[in-house]
Amino acid sequence: MRFIVYIGLLLTLLGAQELSLETPKDAVQSYYYAMNNADIELLEMVMVKESFDMTIEVWALSVALKDKDFHKMLKEYGSSPDVDKQVREAVRQKLQAAPPKMISDLEETSLGKSRCMIRYKENGKKKQLYTSLHGVVWKIDYMAGRQVD
Amino acid sequence: MIKKIALASLTVALLATSAVAAKGNRGGGTTATGMTQEQKDTLLFIYQEEKVARDTYITLGNQYPNQKVFGNIQGSEQKHMDSAQSLCEKYGVDISNVDETDIGVFVVPVLQELYDTLVAQGNESELAALEVGVYVEITDIDDLEHAEIGMPTDVVNVYENLKAGSYNHLDAFNAAVNAYNR
Numbered sequence: 103m104r105f106i107v108y109i110g111l112l113l114t115l116l117g118a119q120e121l122s123l124e125t126p127k128d129a130v131q132s133y134y135y136a137m138n139n140a141d142i143e144l145l146e147m148v149m150v151k152e153s154f155d156m157t158i159e160v161w162a163l164s165v166a167l168k169d170k171d172f173h174k175m176l177k178e179y180g181s182s183p184d185v186d187k188q189v190r191e192a193v194r195q196k197l198q199a200a201p202p203k204m205i206s207d208l209e210e211t212s213l214g215k216s217r218c219m220i221r222y223k224e225n226g227k228k229k230q231l232y233t234s235l236h237g238v239v240w241k242i243d244y245m246a247g248r249q250v251d
Numbered sequence: 252m253i254k255k256i257a258l259a260s261l262t263v264a265l266l267a268t269s270a271v272a273a274k275g276n277r278g279g280g281t282t283a284t285g286m287t288q289e290q291k292d293t294l295l296f297i298y299q300e301e302k303v304a305r306d307t308y309i310t311l312g313n314q315y316p317n318q319k320v321f322g323n324i325q326g327s328e329q330k331h332m333d334s335a336q337s338l339c340e341k342y343g344v345d346i347s348n349v350d351e352t353d354i355g356v357f358v359v360p361v362l363q364e365l366y367d368t369l370v371a372q373g374n375e376s377e378l379a380a381l382e383v384g385v386y387v388e389i390t391d392i393d394d395l396e397h398a399e400i401g402m403p404t405d406v407v408n409v410y411e412n413l414k415a416g417s418y419n420h421l422d423a424f425n426a427a428v429n430a431y432n433r
Contacts (some may be wrong), residue, residue, distance in 0.1 A: 153361075160361050164368045167386070219348065221358075230348070230358045244361065245292040247299075249345055 123148060123239035126218035127208045130231050133242050134205050134224075140197035142190045149242040150234065155180060156244060161193045205229075214251030217243075286342045295344050298335040299359060303366050304328050304387050306355050311373040311380045318377060320384065320427045324420050331416070334409050341405075378431050384424035391417040 122128050129148055136145035146154050159179060166173035172192065178185045208222040216235040223229065234243040286294075305328035312321030332351070339346050350358065355370070357363040369387065373380035392414055399410040 157361050160365045160368070163365070164371065167368070167372045167383075224360065227356075228358055229360055229363075231360065244359065245289075245296055247348060247359075248292055248295050250288060 123241065126210050126220055126233040126240045129233045129240040129242055130205065130208060130220045130222065133231070134203060137197060138202040140194045142194050142197075150236070150245075153242055153244040158189060158193055161196055162189050164196065165192045213246065213249045217246045217248075217250055219247065291342060291344045294335070294339055294342060295346065295349075298332070298339050298344075298346055299349050299357075299362060300365075301328070301332040301335045302351050302357070303362055303369070304391070305332055306366055307369045307373070307383065307387065309354050310370050311383065314374060315377050315380055318381065318427060320381070320423045324384070324423065327416050327420065331413055334413060338406065338409060378428065381424055381428045381431060385421065385428060388417050388421040388424060392421065 123132060132148040133145065136142075136148060142158075145157070149157065159176065162172075162176050162179070166176045175185055176189060179189050180186065203224050206223050208220055211219045211221065213219055213232070218233050218235075218240065219230055220233065221228070221230045232243055232246040233240045234246040305325055308321045308325040308328055312318070312325060315321065336346065338344075355366060357366060369383050373383040395410045395414040395417065399407045399414075402410065
């Protein structure tokens with residue numbers, strides 16, 4: 103519950119009081135809100151750690167493929183706060199330069215009591231994300247795409 | 252890269268299974284088919300992620316049709332996908348929500364980003380495309396070496412076959428890069 107309050111406070115500061123993580127749809131909307139605002143800290147809060155790290159590494163790859171020094175650094179992601187900070191900053195800059203992604207037509211499909219798949223459209227294209235329940239909040243979880251329970 | 256994380260977690264999960272088995276399998280969540288829920292989750296993700304390499308090679312092969320290495324290898328990548336699918340089926344992992352029909356189209360955003368990044372890099376030049384191939388294969392080999400630790404024999408066998416294939420692919424891409432630079 104404290105987590106929701108924290109998220110709520112953060113989003114209030116960001117002027118986005120309507121967002122929360124109370125439902126799977128909320129998690130997806132928060133994920134896109136964080137991405138469109140290049141807000142890495144918020145993104146980290148709306149995703150499970152493994153999925154968040156994966157996302158950061160994939161987004162950083164485009165920089166790494168053009169910069170050998172950054173490529174070496176990316177291999178060390180997760181090993182030191184300084185490296186993580188530099189990698190996240192590179193991702194932040196990439197997101198800031200990217201056009202915003204608009205989502206619509208969100209539909210929830212239950213994959214069990216603690217999992218839910220969201221089908222939606224991103225800039226008109228079919229997409230889907232998986233979410234899992236953590237206490238009272240739903241988070242983006244790439245590994246939660248399988249029916250359980 | 253993405254697979255490295257996924258496979259690492261699968262390895263951890265499998266090691267955890269061994270530890271649970273050693274303690275008499277109390278509360279470990281191991282299923283009747285011998286895989287934990289976490290392992291099954293990772294297997295499904297790996298299946299989805301295998302498509303990235305295949306589609307990248309198909310797209311770059313179309314972009315550079317004179318580079319036969321892409322065409323030669325995409326068939327093997329399809330076999331990698333088939334192997335992952337077979338493991339999913341064997342261990343009861345439902346893949347019905349995954350649509351692999353459209354080349355270069357991924358419903359999971361992070362996989363679309365990975366594919367787009369690799370293709371964008373490859374589109375810069377023929378040499379860059381070949382280097383993308385080298386990158387993908389080195390990453391695959393590294394992933395598989397981590398992944399097979401603690402695996403059941405049947406899974407290890409599959410991964411050994413995949414790794415042998417990746418070494419062949421790496422040799423082919425390196426040869427193409429060297430030929431290009433000559």
